[in-house]
Amino acid sequence: MIMYFLKLNISLILLFCFYKLMFSSDTFFSWRRATLIGMYFIAMLIPGFDCSDWVNNHPGMASMASDYASIILPAVSVTSEKGTVVDWEIVALAIYCMVVSVLLLCFSWQLVSIIRLRNKCQIGYVNGTEVYLLEGNENPFSFFRWIFLNPEKHNRRELDEILMHEQAHCRQLHSIDVLFAELFVVFFWINPFVWLLKREVRLNLEYLADSNVLASGKDSKEYQYHLLGLTYRKNVATISNNFNVLPLKKRIKMMNKKKTKGLVKMKYALYIPLVAMLLVVSNIEMVARSVTEVKNNIATVKTSVEQQRNKKQQQSGEVYTVTEIMPTFRENVNLWLSKKVKYPAAAVKKKEEGRVIIKFIISPTGEVQKPQIIRSVSPSLDKEALRVISSMPKWNPGKQNGKPVAVYYTLPISFKLR
Structure with a gap:
């Protein structure tokens, strides 16, 4: 709406x-x-x-x-x-x-x-x-x-x-x-x-x-x-x-x-x-939310050799960047994070603020694994962002060829002083 x-x-x-x-x-x-x-x-x-x-x-x-x-x-x-x-x-x-x-x-x-x-x-x-x-x-x-x-x-x-x-x-x-x-x-x-x-x-x-x-x-x-x-x-x-x-x-x-x-x-x-x-332009945003569907449409022109390669990747446990069905959080992710993230006192004292970006893996069973900072702000803010991401409940896993697979996911958290 x-x-x-x-x-x-x-x-x-x-x-x-x-x-x-x-x-x-x-x-x-x-x-x-x-x-x-x-x-x-x-x-x-x-x-x-x-x-x-x-x-x-x-x-x-x-x-x-x-x-x-x-x-x-x-x-x-x-x-x-x-x-x-x-x-x-x-x-x-x-x-x-x-x-x-x-x-x-x-x-x-x-x-x-x-x-x-x-x-x-x-x-x-x-x-x-x-x-x-x-x-x-x-x-x-x-x-x-x-x-x-x-x-x-x-x-x-x-x-x-x-x-x-x-x-x-x-x-x-x-x-x-x-x-x-x-x-x-x-x-x-x-x-x-x-x-x-x-x-x-x-x-x-x-x-x-x-x-x-x-x-x-x-x-x-x-x-x-x-x-x-x-x-x-x-x-x-x-x-x-x-x-x-x-x-x-x-x-x-x-x-x-x-x-x-x-x-x-x-x-x-x-x-x-x-x-x-x-x-x-209005539909770009709609398509972006299902970008894997775009990949799937383009993939229809690929050869059977490429399809076999995807199966081998799945069997070997490779982590995907884009899948047919991307992982989804089971709640409102923004609302969940806003309730769980606490502004570190040390960061408030030093007047630190900014945008921490974290990359992590959603496993085939939906667990959050191996979170890492790809854009740092300060040690205290980075630590808090990693803490909250690591404590996230299970996601709905991503799927490739109808089977759950491990998928990379990137999420930013903005810290701002009032």
């Missing part, structure tokens, strides 16, 4: 940065709308899309997965703090869920506020369009098919512009985009790019509505002055489509921008290789 969350947020960051670089200055507002909403769905689908078979069948990709497995090792961090071990993952998850709950409550309250306002307002008609009549000095806004405004605060020409603008929001169902962006912020609030993406979605919807008004023949300068005149009015809710949404400077600049040539739409095809790249 954590890996899915991480991949989703990284994908969203890369997609958004690519959008800002390539598409945020053109005038293809409908295309941009589809791209922005598509980014949400792509980010959600990429972590769960399995193309590991394709990666396995391409030696170059398989090599990258193998390198990932050997270099990016699962590290356990040990601190000098005494007392009960705190599971910081659970604490972080609890805080995260609390913020989600608060944001979801605020989101729900805004929905309720709009519904209550709709039930409170009288229904009127402006130029034959049904509207809900506001009594105060609030900004005109719409939510799905509901349009809210105070006709007494605007002249006839301004009412025409407001209605065209809000009818465009209603007709094109812009509230769906807004709600989707808001909900994404609720559940992925920790990612700052989610907030930037929400703002981009809202702004592009205003570009679409503004374009609809100007396409009807309304004077551009007069319409812009009208927007400026509503700058300091109150907005009822952020999840509604408000007639006057800041930053006005960007909207006015976009209104005065020359239309982008249609041929430039071709650049939207660049998203295809980007998405393909994200899919491959």
Whole structure:
């Protein structure tokens, strides 16, 4: 679940940065709308899309997965703090869920506020369009098919512009985009790019509505002055489509921008290789966790002589570096080590910290044998790391050709002073 969350947020960051670089200055507002909403769905689908078979069948990709497995090792961090071990993952998850709950409550309250306002307002008609009549000095806004405004605060020409603008929001169902962006912020609030993406979605919807008004023949300068005149009015809710949404400077600049040539739409095809790249990168980690399967796929093209050599290695008791099924710890190895490793007092006194890497053998029966330091930090930290590794319970042994074999395993332990 954590890996899915991480991949989703990284994908969203890369997609958004690519959008800002390539598409945020053109005038293809409908295309941009589809791209922005598509980014949400792509980010959600990429972590769960399995193309590991394709990666396995391409030696170059398989090599990258193998390198990932050997270099990016699962590290356990040990601190000098005494007392009960705190599971910081659970604490972080609890805080995260609390913020989600608060944001979801605020989101729900805004929905309720709009519904209550709709039930409170009288229904009127402006130029034959049904509207809900506001009594105060609030900004005109719409939510799905509901349009809210105070006709007494605007002249006839301004009412025409407001209605065209809000009818465009209603007709094109812009509230769906807004709600989707808001909900994404609720559940992925920790990612700052989610907030930037929400703002981009809202702004592009205003570009679409503004374009609809100007396409009807309304004077551009007069319409812009009208927007400026509503700058300091109150907005009822952020999840509604408000007639006057800041930053006005960007909207006015976009209104005065020359239309982008249609041929430039071709650049939207660049998203295809980007998405393909994200899919491959996402699956590299998945393949790396089963790197022996990659080796097994490559081994299908080997001769029968090589297969016989593997059997001889097994019979002779040779220690393998990579096997078809790698050894696995029977518990959560990181959690087990965090409970067992104690920061040596001598190391605390000398302010020693660093990353000790230990190599050891998992025997055919699962015992940890011959642990040795391959990256040292200090005698006291090295000694503690060796002590804990030597005291580990049995593992599930590695297997080659269906039989348990001895396998080398490397594990890092990070010591860090608070």
